[in-house]
Amino acid sequence: MAFRCFSSYLLAFFCMFFGFHCVAASQIDSANLWIEEEFQPSTLSKSAQIAEMNWFIEAARPYKGMQIRVVSETLNTHEYEANRLAKAFYQITGIHVVHELTGEDDVVKKMSAQMLTGQNLYDAYISDSDLIGTHFRSGKVLVLSDFMQGQGKQVTLPSLDLNDFIGLKFTTGPDGKLYQLPDQQFANLYWYRHDWFSRPDFKRQFKDLYGYELGVPQNWQAYEDIAEFFGYHVKTIDGTRVYGHYDYAKPDPSVGWRISDAWLSMAGVGDIGLPNGLPVDEWGIRVDQCRPVGASVARGGALNSPAAKYAMRKYIDWLNKFAPEDSKRLTFKSSLKWLKGGQVAQQIFWYTAFVPDVISSNLAIVNPDGTPKWRVAPSPVGKYWRSGMKSGYQDAGSWTILKSTPLKNQQAAWLYAQFVVSKTVSLRKTMMTLTPIRRSDIDSQFMTAKAPYLGGLVEFYRSNARDVWTPTGTNVPDYPGMAQYWWRFISDIILGKLTVDEGMDQLANKMDQHLFELSHKQGVCSPQLNPIQSEQIWLDKPGSPKRFDPLNQRGRTLPYQEAINVWQ
Numbered sequence: 001m002a003f004r005c006f007s008s009y010l011l012a013f014f015c016m017f018f019g020f021h022c023v024a025a026s027q028i029d030s031a032n033l034w035i036e037e038e039f040q041p042s043t044l045s046k047s048a049q050i051a052e053m054n055w056f057i058e059a060a061r062p063y064k065g066m067q068i069r070v071v072s073e074t075l076n077t078h079e080y081e082a083n084r085l086a087k088a089f090y091q092i093t094g095i096h097v098v099h100e101l102t103g104e105d106d107v108v109k110k111m112s113a114q115m116l117t118g119q120n121l122y123d124a125y126i127s128d129s130d131l132i133g134t135h136f137r138s139g140k141v142l143v144l145s146d147f148m149q150g151q152g153k154q155v156t157l158p159s160l161d162l163n164d165f166i167g168l169k170f171t172t173g174p175d176g177k178l179y180q181l182p183d184q185q186f187a188n189l190y191w192y193r194h195d196w197f198s199r200p201d202f203k204r205q206f207k208d209l210y211g212y213e214l215g216v217p218q219n220w221q222a223y224e225d226i227a228e229f230f231g232y233h234v235k236t237i238d239g240t241r242v243y244g245h246y247d248y249a250k251p252d253p254s255v256g257w258r259i260s261d262a263w264l265s266m267a268g269v270g271d272i273g274l275p276n277g278l279p280v281d282e283w284g285i286r287v288d289q290c291r292p293v294g295a296s297v298a299r300g301g302a303l304n305s306p307a308a309k310y311a312m313r314k315y316i317d318w319l320n321k322f323a324p325e326d327s328k329r330l331t332f333k334s335s336l337k338w339l340k341g342g343q344v345a346q347q348i349f350w351y352t353a354f355v356p357d358v359i360s361s362n363l364a365i366v367n368p369d370g371t372p373k374w375r376v377a378p379s380p381v382g383k384y385w386r387s388g389m390k391s392g393y394q395d396a397g398s399w400t401i402l403k404s405t406p407l408k409n410q411q412a413a414w415l416y417a418q419f420v421v422s423k424t425v426s427l428r429k430t431m432m433t434l435t436p437i438r439r440s441d442i443d444s445q446f447m448t449a450k451a452p453y454l455g456g457l458v459e460f461y462r463s464n465a466r467d468v469w470t471p472t473g474t475n476v477p478d479y480p481g482m483a484q485y486w487w488r489f490i491s492d493i494i495l496g497k498l499t500v501d502e503g504m505d506q507l508a509n510k511m512d513q514h515l516f517e518l519s520h521k522q523g524v525c526s527p528q529l530n531p532i533q534s535e536q537i538w539l540d541k542p543g544s545p546k547r548f549d550p551l552n553q554r555g556r557t558l559p560y561q562e563a564i565n566v567w568q
Contacts, residue, residue, distance in 0.1 A: 027057050030091040035424065038088065042427050043440045049424040052159055056093055056419060059155050063412040064094035070413060072126035072397065073104040076356050077184040077433040085420045085429070097416050104128070105253045111400070112480040115140045118404045124413035126183050129170040129396040130261075130472035131479045135180070136173030137525050142401040142410060145178040155411045157418045164423075164438045166461070167396040169275055170471050174290050174525070180398035183421055184353075184435035187394040187460060187469045188262045189376040190216065191339065191350035193365070194455075194560060202234065209233065215557035217380040220267075220314060222555035223348055227322040230345035245322035246335075246344040247315070249494050254332035256487025259315070260472070262349050262393035267311035268384025269302050271544045276473030277389060280544035284308055284508065285475040285515075290525035292477050292518075295511035297545045299530040300538050304501075304508035305545035307384035312493060312500045314382070318348075319494070328494070339374075340365065349379045349392055355434045355457055372455040377563045378465065383553050384546050394469040397435075436461055456564060463567035477518055477527055485510050 031053035035046060042049055072078040082099035090096050100122075102110075107127050114121045115138060135141040148156045162168060162178075171180035196202060197214055206214035210225050217223040227244030234242060249255055260283060264270070269284055270277030280286045284303030285295050295301035302308060319327060324338060336354050338344055342364030358365060358374065365373045379392050399417035401410050419425065427441045431450065434457060436442050442461045451458035460466065476482060485507060493503035515527040539547040558566075 027092055027094065028054075030088075031057065034088045034092065038084065039424050039428050041431065041444070041446045042424055043438075043444055044423050048159075052157070052422055052424045053092055055157065055159075056089075056415065056422075059157075060093035060095055060412070060415055063408065063415070065096075066408070066412050067096040067098065068123040068409055068412050068416065069098045069100065069121075070124040070126070070416065071100040071102060071107055071110055071122045072183075073107050074101040075184065075353055075397070075433075075435070077353075077397070077429065077435045078126060080429060080432050081183075081420050085425065086416075088425075089416055089419050093415065093419075095412050095415065108480045108483070111402070114402055114404060120402075120405050120409065123401070123405050123409040124417055125400045125402075126397050127180075127400050128471060129167065129180055129182070129398045130476070130483075131400070132171060132173060132179060133472070133474040133476040134479045135400070136175060136177070136474065137477050137523075139523070140403055141179050142403055142405075143177050143179060144181060144401075147401075147410070147414070151407060152411060152414055155415050157422060159423060160418055160421075161423070161440075164440050165421075166439055166442070166466055167394075167398070167437060169467070170394075170396045171398050174474055180400045181417060181421065182396050182398045182437045183417070184397045184433065185394060185437055186351055186353035186435050187466070188349035188351055188379065188392050189456075189460065189469075190346070190348060190379040191374060191376055192216065192346040193344070193373060194375040195373040196230070196237070196345055197560075202229075205229075205233065210555060212555055213557055213559075215559050216377045216563035217346075218378075218556040218558055218563070219380050219553045220382045221553035222557050223346070223380045224314075224318065224322075225555045226346060227318060231322045234345075240343060242343050242345060243322060243324050244345050245318050246338055246347045247319055247323050247327050248330040248332065248335040249319055249328045250331050250334075251487065251491035251495070252331045253483070253487050255494070256483060256485075256490055257332070259312070259490050260483065260486045261395075262379070263315060264308055264311050265390050266349070266379055266385065266392055267307055267314070267382035268386060268389060268546070269305060269307045269311065269544065270389060272386060272388035274388075274390060274468060275470035276475060277544065281473050281475040282390060283472065283476055283511075284545075285511070286530070286544075287475050288528070288530075290474070292475060292515050292527040293530040295515065296505075296508035297535040297538055298532045299512060300545070301508065301512075302545035303511060304504040305539075306548040307382070307544070307546050309500050309504050310384065310549075311382060312490075312504060316493065316500065350376070351395070352376065352457055352460075353395070353435060355454060356432075359453060359455075370453055372453065374455055375560055376456040376460065377560060378566055383549055383551070390468060390470050391465070392469045394466070394471055396471050459564050460567060463564075465567035477525070478514065481518075482511060482514055485514070 086097040167182040230244035265282035270282045286300040295303040489507040492498040
C-alpha cells in the first residue's frame with residue numbers, strides 16, 4: 001500500500017512537471033498494480049516505469065473507449081500478449097484490444113486480403129519481417145519512420161529507444177526507412193544432447209569409427225557421421241531406441257519454410273553478404289540494384305543450382321536414413337514432442353521459440369537441478385558455404401500497420417504495439433517467452449542469472465551471431481505469393497512424385513514466372529527478368545550460382561565451448 005501511495009505521488013509530480021492533464025485515478029492505480037505485480041523484472045526503475053505508463057495514459061486519452069483488432073500467429077510470446085498484456089493495456093489506457101491468435105499462414109493470408117481489397121480487416125498485424133521485400137515495394141504498408149515524425153508523432157513513445165532493438169536491420173527497406181517494429185525474435189540453431197556427446201564411452205567409440213572427436217559438428221559431413229553413429233551404432237540408450245537425426249516433413253506450409261528459412265542458406269546457395277547474400281540471396285533470387293532478375297540458373301539465380309540440389313538431396317537422404325518414421329507425419333508445431341521425449345541426439349536447426357517448452361524439470365532432457373541436458377550451438381554448414389554468408393535463419397515477428405487502416409485506428413494500434421515492446425514490459429515478456437528484442441534486456445543481470453538454464457540461448461543473443469542469423473531479405477518481392485510454392489514442390493519431392501532435379505527445376509521456373517507477373521504490377525524496384533542463357537555461362541562466373549563441387553567434406557567438430565566462441 002505504501003508503494004502505491006508513493007507511486008500516486010510520483011505520478012502527480014510527473015503530471016505537474018510535464019504539463020499533463022490529470023488522469024483517472026483508476027488508470028493510475030491499474031498502472032501501479034501492473035508494475036508492482038506483473039512488470040517485474042524490468043531494466044527501468046519503478047519510477048521510470050511509472051513515468052512511461054503515465055505517458056501511455058495521457059497519449060491514449062483521445063482513443064479511450066475504442067476497440068482495436070490485431071492478429072498474430074500462435075506462439076508463446078503472442079499468447080502472453082493476448083492473455084495478459086492486452087488486459088493490462090485496457091486497464092491502463094481504456095483502449096480495448098482484441099488480440100487474435102491463428103496460424104502463421106493464416107496471418108499472411110489475412111494481411112494479403114486487406115492489402116488486396118483495401119478493407120480494414122485488422123488494425124495491426126504481427127507478421128514476420130520476411131515480408132520486408134513485399135512491404136517496401138507494395139506502397140500499402142505504413143512507413144513507420146515517416147509516421148513517427150508525422151501523424152504518429154503525438155502517439156510515439158519518447159522512451160521507445162529504437163537503437164535498443166536488435167532487429168531493426170531486418171525491418172528496414174533498401175530506402176533506409178523502417179516498415180515494421182520487432183515484437184519477438186527467435187533463431188534456428190543446432191540442438192543436441194550435450195550429456196550424450198560428453199559420455200567417455202561414446203567419445204571413444206566415435207573416435208575409433210570416424211577418426212575425429214565427437215563434438216559440435218561444423219559441417220554437414222560431421223552432422224551426417226553423428227547421425228549415423230547414434231542411429232546405427234549406439235541404437236539404444238538405457239533400453240530406449242534413439243535416433244541420430246530428426247526433422248519434420250508433412251505436406252504443410254511449415255515444410256516449405258523449413259527449406260526457405262535456413263536449409264539452402266546453410267548449404268551455401270547464396271552469395272556472401274549480410275543480412276542476405278547479394279546479388280543472390282538464400283532463396284536463390286538474383287537482384288540487379290534492387291530489381292529481382294531471376295531465380296533459375298538460366299537467368300542468373302540459384303534456386304535450381306548444384307548447391308540447391310545438393311541441399312535437397314541431403315534433406316531427403318537424412319530424413320530417410322536417420323530420422324524416426326514419424327517425422328514424415330509431423331509439422332513445425334507437432335515435431336516438438338520427439339525432442340521432449342529424449343530419443344533424439346541432434347537436430348540440424350531447431351527453433352529457439354520452443355525453449356520454454358523444453359526446460360521443465362519433469363522432462364527427460366532436463367537435469368534434476370533444472371539445467372538442460374541439451375545445448376544449442378551454431379548450425380553446421382554445407383560444402384558450398386563460405387565465410388561471410390548468412391549462417392542460418394532468425395525469425396523477427398514484427399508489428400505492421402497498413403495504410404488502409406483509418407488514421408485513428410492506426411494511432412491506437414501503434415500505442416498498443418509500443419506498449420508490448422516498451423522497456424516497462426519487455427524484460428518481463430522476454431523472461432516469460434525467451435524471444436528477446438532489446439539489447440538492454442539481453443545484457444541485463446536477470447538474463448545472466450537465467451543463462452545456465454537456457455542451454456546457450458543467452459550466449460547466442462549476446463554475440464555477433466544475432467546479426468548473422470537473418471530473416472528473408474529484400475530480394476523477395478512478394479513473400480505471400482511466392483512462399484506458397486516452396487511447400488508444394490518440396491512436398492512432391494518428399495513424397496517421391498518428383499525427383500530432386502525435377503522438383504527444384506520446376507520450383508525455380510515457377511518463381512521466375514511469378515517474378516515476370518510482378519513486373520507488370522509493381523512500381524519501385526519491380527522485377528525485370530534477365531533473358532534465358534546457357535546455365536554454364538552463369539556457373540562459370542564468380543559467386544552464386546556455384547558450379548558442381550564433386551569433393552566430399554571431411555567431418556569436423558569442435559568442443560561446445562569452442563563452438564560457441566565462434567559466435568563471439
